[in-house]
Amino acid sequence: MFDVFALGPTGWGDEMLMGAVMTILVSSSSLLLGITIGIVFAACKLSNFFILRAIAEVYTTIIRGIPELLVIYLLFFGGSSAVMYLAKIFGYIGYIELNAFTIGTIAVGAISGAYSTEVIRGAVNSVPKGQFEVGKTLGLSGYSLYGKIIFPQVARIALPGIGNVWQITLKDTALISVTGLVEIMRQSRIAAGSTHEPFIFYTAAIILYLLITRLSNIFFDSAEKKYSKGYVSKEAL
Amino acid sequence: MRLDLMYESFFKIVEGIPLTLQVVSISTILGIFLAVAVALMRISGSKLMSLPAYYFVYLIRGTPLLLQLYFVYYGLSQFEFIRESILWPLLKEPYWCGIITLTISTGAYSSEIIRGGILSVSKSYIEASGALGLSQAKTFVLITLPITVRQALPAYGNELILMVKASSLISIVTLMEITGIARTIISKTYAPVEIFLVAGSIYLAINFIIVIFVNLAERRLGIEKAT
Numbered sequence: 414m415f416d417v418f419a420l421g422p423t424g425w426g427d428e429m430l431m432g433a434v435m436t437i438l439v440s441s442s443s444l445l446l447g448i449t450i451g452i453v454f455a456a457c458k459l460s461n462f463f464i465l466r467a468i469a470e471v472y473t474t475i476i477r478g479i480p481e482l483l484v485i486y487l488l489f490f491g492g493s494s495a496v497m498y499l500a501k502i503f504g505y506i507g508y509i510e511l512n513a514f515t516i517g518t519i520a521v522g523a524i525s526g527a528y529s530t531e532v533i534r535g536a537v538n539s540v541p542k543g544q545f546e547v548g549k550t551l552g553l554s555g556y557s558l559y560g561k562i563i564f565p566q567v568a569r570i571a572l573p574g575i576g577n578v579w580q581i582t583l584k585d586t587a588l589i590s591v592t593g594l595v596e597i598m599r600q601s602r603i604a605a606g607s608t609h610e611p612f613i614f615y616t617a618a619i620i621l622y623l624l625i626t627r628l629s630n631i632f633f634d635s636a637e638k639k640y641s642k643g644y645v646s647k648e649a650l
Numbered sequence: 651m652r653l654d655l656m657y658e659s660f661f662k663i664v665e666g667i668p669l670t671l672q673v674v675s676i677s678t679i680l681g682i683f684l685a686v687a688v689a690l691m692r693i694s695g696s697k698l699m700s701l702p703a704y705y706f707v708y709l710i711r712g713t714p715l716l717l718q719l720y721f722v723y724y725g726l727s728q729f730e731f732i733r734e735s736i737l738w739p740l741l742k743e744p745y746w747c748g749i750i751t752l753t754i755s756t757g758a759y760s761s762e763i764i765r766g767g768i769l770s771v772s773k774s775y776i777e778a779s780g781a782l783g784l785s786q787a788k789t790f791v792l793i794t795l796p797i798t799v800r801q802a803l804p805a806y807g808n809e810l811i812l813m814v815k816a817s818s819l820i821s822i823v824t825l826m827e828i829t830g831i832a833r834t835i836i837s838k839t840y841a842p843v844e845i846f847l848v849a850g851s852i853y854l855a856i857n858f859i860i861v862i863f864v865n866l867a868e869r870r871l872g873i874e875k876a877t
Contacts, residue, residue: 478811478857479850480818482829491842580712587714591822598717611724619713619721626712 417608418617425604425614432600433621439517439596440583446522447582448575451529458534469530476527481520481585488520489592517589525582532574536567569640576633583625597621656844659835663849666828670856673745673827674817677752678810684757689764703761710758716819718755723747723823748820755816760809767802768794800871807864811857818853828852 418426457469476484492511500509511519540563548558590599601618605611691703710718726732726741733742740746771794779789821830832849836842 475850475854478815478854480815480829480853482818482821483832483846483849483853486829486833486836487842487846489842490836490840491846584714587716588819590716598714598720601717602720605724610728611720612726612728615717615721615725618717619709622713622717623709 417604417610417613425600425608428600428604429597429614429617429621432595432597433625435594435600436583436586436596436598436621437625439514439521439589439594440579440586442518443521443525443586444575444579444582446518447525447529447578448533450522450526451533454526454530455533455537458530459537473527473530476524481524481588482591484524485517485520485588485592488516488523492516492519513589513592513594516592517586517594521582521585521589524585525578528578528581529575532571532578533567535574536571537563539570540566569644572633572637572640576629576637579629579633580626583622583629587622652841652844655839655841656848659832659839659845660848662835663828663831663845663852666826666831667852667856669825669827670814670817673748673752673820673825674810674813677749677817678756678813680749680753681756681760684753685760685764688757688761689768692761692765693768707758707761710755715751715755715816716822719747719751719819719823722751744820744823744825748817748823748825752813752816752820756809756813759812760806763802763805763809764798766805767798767800770801771797803864803868803871807861807868810860810864814853814856814860 416424418424418429420426454469454472457465460466492515493509496511497507497509500507544562544566545558548562553562586596587598590596590602593599595603597618601614605614608614688703688706691699692707694700722741723744732738740750775793775797776789779793784792817827818829821827821833824830826834828849832845836845839845
């Protein structure tokens with residue numbers, strides 16, 4: 414029964430593992446893109462300009478109210494032409510095709526960006542106002558204030574929330590399989606189709622996802638512990 | 651922007667709304683029963699009950715819904731004994747596989763919401779109810795349940811929106827609900843932006859109506875909004 418998972422050309426073991434690697438790669442790059450988007454839109458939401466706040470509000474409302482699959486279809490069918498349209502403005506006329514990895518990263522990154530926005534906004538709000546004031550009193554501004562005083566505190570508070578966003582992002586990457594990117598989901602579909610053993614391969618996919626979830630929980634827990642050094646934990650209070 | 655195309659496709663996509671709502675409401679209602687059962691198992695105090703419930707929730711929350719759908723639709727039908735069982739008339743239909751998967755999924759997620767609600771009921775209420783001579787079953791129905799509903803409603807509103815979004819996945823197993831129709835039109839007309847705007851607005855409208863109803867219910871039950 415387990416011959417189907419043999420490594421090498423006789424079985425699907427190595428292909429499934431490569432699928433898992435692809436899932437981790439596309440999830441990580443989507444999370445990174447999402448955090449970047451999150452920082453920008455959290456700044457918009459916290460800004461004094463009405464227009465910026467409105468744009469950020471529309472973005473998070475749309476992403477959180479529309480199925481992920483629709484967002485992926487939009488980018489899958491429209492991504493390349495949008496890039497070509499932009500390239501035309503800059504004077505490049507030619508055919509550009511985005512690969513499945515790029516499209517997947519942009520789509521899932523845009524989705525996870527909406528969730529990151531809320532996490533980061535909440536974290537910035539929970540940094541005591543005094544920290545900004547003290548920093549300014551000490552004559553700090555720009556990078557030395559935000560980079561060295563505010564950011565480390567935001568990062569610490571946002572970490573558990575980002576851990577949740579990672580779980581959502583990881584599961585959303587399964588939807589990119591519809592665009593043809595060979596990650597866990599797609600690979601198990603291919604293997605299930607060619608061996609006529611869907612039960613075994615979908616079970617294997619479930620185990621792989623649970624394994625990645627377990628490992629990332631351990632990673633986020635230890636990161637949380639590391640960055641909470643010097644703080645009194647809630648349980649101790 | 652091709653406005654005429656948007657106008658035309660709007661009437662086609664609207665035809666998918668009944669199926670979306672049907673699947674969402676059937677699986678939400680079935681899911682509540684599952685969720686209450688799982689939540690009660692988890693707080694039962696007996697390991698024999700709480701451990702299976704814990705692993706069930708862990709399994710569902712740790713894997714993508716699409717994979718769960720494939721597992722039910724393609725994975726189970728592989729076996730002879732399932733194809734000969736009385737469940738086969740249900741499991742061969744993508745419609746019922748979608749409903750089964752969504753029910754299991756929302757059951758797992760909402761069980762956590764309900765568990766939190768039940769745990770938030772103060773012990774003294776239960777003791778007072780016992781002192782008044784109410785049986786355990788009566789205490790649960792008359793005291794614990796109403797307070798749980800009040801506690802859990804705001805989080806449950808979010809779960810309803812997630813269910814509407816999740817129902818789009820059944821289009822992958824050939825069901826023609828909102829997303830399924832939208833996808834078909836996109837691949838025919840190659841106008842992804844226009845169709846996305848139309849289908850997206852329909853989803854936003856549905857979710858907006860849900861938010862209004864949940865807010866009304868919250869006000870009825872006297873839940874104060876956290877500000």
